[in-house]
Amino acid sequence: MALMITDECINCDVCLPECPNDAISQGEDIYVIDPNKCTECVGHYDTPQCREVCPVDCIPVNPNYVETKEQLQAKFERLTGKK
Incomplete structure (x- = not known):
């Protein structure tokens, strides 16, 4: 799943x-x-x-982009050209 940033973001x-x-x-x-x-x-x-670094914990999973670990791995490979 992709992540998203909520409006609690403080632009830090x-x-x-x-x-x-x-x-x-x-x-x-x-x-x-x-x-x-x-x-x-x-x-x-x-x-x-x-x-890991967000001080306000405003980065949940984006429910509009549900992906498995396998799909995320495939996206990583497509983006980086690495396997």
């Missing part, structure tokens, strides 16, 4: 450099996560790094 900037897929960007009011690039760090790390 700590999540942005942590995303290995460059899925996080500044939105109109808060940071946003591109579900086409988010792999929940599958292929890179054991846990989503944005969640």
Whole structure:
């Protein structure tokens, strides 16, 4: 599943450099996560790094983008060219 950033985001900037897929960007009011690039760090790390550093815990699973670990791994491979 892709992650999302809720409106509880305080724009602290700590999540942005942590995303290995460059899925996080500044939105109109808060940071946003591109579900086409988010792999929940599958292929890179054991846990989503944005969640690890978020001081307000505002990065839940996006219910509109339900994906299995296998699908996230396939997305990682497609984005990086690695297996």
